[in-house]
Amino acid sequence: MIRTNQSRRSANVPVVTNEEIAQTLVEISDLLERQGANPYRIRAYRQGAETIAMCPTPLQMILARGGIRGLMELRGIGDSLAAAVQKIIHAKRLPLLERLRGGGAPERLFSTVADIGPKLATRIHEQLGIRTLTQLEAAAWDGRLARVPGMGEKRIRAVRESIAGRFRRSANPTPPPVPLPTNSQVAAAADPTKPAEAPRHQGMLW
Structure with missing residues (x-):
């Protein structure tokens, strides 16, 4: 009888804790930021991690009772994050994180x-x-x-x-600022005997 009660208590212990799930989402956000991903996507993972870390109920229990929709009732957890959490809980792994890590x-x-x-x-x-x-x-x-x-x-x-x-951004990089000629450079073009100043770069501080 005692063994049965112990086994029941063990079955109620989350295999994947909220803290572990939150840490996974934080790592994803850090890797996305390091690789120049969309800032909104990075923020979504971090906000989701904060919500999960502060949630008093194990997400594994929420998922078992309410499914994906149950997870989406949490603040800042949309369908994509809810699906990611489900994969972490069920498969103990997340393909996105493995891709970002490069599989080692x-x-x-x-x-x-x-x-x-x-x-x-x-x-x-x-x-x-x-x-x-x-x-x-x-x-x-x-x-x-x-x-x-x-x-x-x-x-x-x-x-x-x-x-x-x-990373959801343009494949065309922003061209560097074009140097603007100074008044002395314009004058020097008309009179080569006059010294010219160094060029000023638009939008750049020196």
């Missing part, structure tokens, strides 16, 4: 980008020594990726668009 290997992370297969992903990592999507995107813009065999212009463009789409 840059090659696996790069293989999730459009037009990059496992062999090419390995070549990129070994030749350029990069490990994150942010570094891969930078290499796609600064010319380093073009030096990797198999990375043509069309494929590099696909990489830029794929990473930008993943």
